[in-house]
Amino acid sequence: MTEVATNDGLLLVGCGNMGRAMLQGWLTAGFIHPNDVHVVEPAEALRAEARVLGVRTYASAEMLHAGFSPATVVLAVKPQIMAAVLPAYRPHVTESVVVSIAAGVPVATLEASLGEVPAVRAMPNTPAAIGKGSTVIFANARVSPQQAERVTRLLSAGGAVHRVEHEALIDAATALSGSGPAYVFHFIEALSAAGTQLGLPPRTALALARETVFGAGALAMAASTPPAELRRQVTSPGGTTEAALRVLTEDDALKTLVRAAATAAYRRAVELARTA
Known part of the structure; x- marks a missing residue:
């Protein structure tokens, strides 16, 4: 190199x-x-x-x-x-x-x-x-x-x-990409735990959770279409994905939770700036 x-x-x-x-x-x-x-x-x-x-x-x-x-x-x-x-x-x-x-x-x-x-x-x-x-x-x-x-x-x-x-935009980036990997790791934990609860062996559930997040992220990076369109493409009317997304999107549940988490990280970054 x-x-x-x-x-x-x-x-x-x-x-x-x-x-x-x-x-x-x-x-x-x-x-x-x-x-x-x-x-x-x-x-x-x-x-x-x-x-x-x-x-x-x-x-x-x-x-x-x-x-x-x-x-x-x-x-x-x-x-x-x-x-x-x-x-x-x-x-x-x-x-x-x-x-x-x-x-x-x-x-x-x-x-x-x-x-x-x-x-x-x-x-x-x-x-x-x-x-x-x-x-x-x-x-x-x-x-x-x-x-x-x-x-x-x-x-x-x-x-x-x-x-x-x-x-000031550095603090916003801290909340998004700086802290973001922890959010994704926690999602992998949650997805793996859900798989185990549904009966999958823990090792298989963890492997599937990791591979799914990795593959979806790689597809999102490679695709020219926005994430919303990728989501629609994998969501068949009346199918399993639609049933799951109904839970995640009801009252904007997931977006609201992620927004609250990012806002908490942003506010903490601002607090640290004030005391630095």
């Missing part, structure tokens, strides 16, 4: 579930060489998992070389601790574009601790680990076209990248 140069390397701050998923995506796609990646992660178990990937690891920012300023810094720590973590990295972002994937942490919070840096807010999701993710980004005015291209190219290792012009 062709490697994409990232100038003087990349610093990943935090290597939990999302950070590791992104790191695996970058390395698998060949978008960056392991030798060019530096990971700061205080948890020894997570550092060990990162080292297996061939990257350089550190327990804290203080262990970084004093003059180290990589081309790209990716902040993948929990939103609740971002403000406490940021000051230690100010000496290392003099030549960097800073990318934060922390939900609800506004660019203003990054600028308050790091100075007037080129900053990008990004909301990826966990399928980025296998190159099937979706990432939404917002860049402040200091991000150059070259830096924007570099960040977009790097994040595209995890899948599709969408740019929005208004930062």
Whole structure:
């Protein structure tokens, strides 16, 4: 695979579930060489998992070389601790574009601790680990076209990248694609449980639920017709699917529930922004 140069390397701050998923995506796609990646992660178990990937690891920012300023810094720590973590990295972002994937942490919070840096807010999701993710980004005015291209190219290792012009839309994306995989996983759980209740062996029910969601999603991506039309195509009048959909669509039951869930996620993202 062709490697994409990232100038003087990349610093990943935090290597939990999302950070590791992104790191695996970058390395698998060949978008960056392991030798060019530096990971700061205080948890020894997570550092060990990162080292297996061939990257350089550190327990804290203080262990970084004093003059180290990589081309790209990716902040993948929990939103609740971002403000406490940021000051230690100010000496290392003099030549960097800073990318934060922390939900609800506004660019203003990054600028308050790091100075007037080129900053990008990004909301990826966990399928980025296998190159099937979706990432939404917002860049402040200091991000150059070259830096924007570099960040977009790097994040595209995890899948599709969408740019929005208004930062507030990142919170909406958090509620949709950022938290969305959990909604889908829960649906798989529910579908599998329903199959078991109907008499299928648990292993068969889970396999069918996984395959059905995977296949339907792949068809929705491949088809030129909208999802509503795909739904109509599989719904025969008086058939089994129609009977099921009658339950899901009565009083807009499913849409109302999903809307409420997404709204709750959105409001939480906004709350995190206010406290960041």
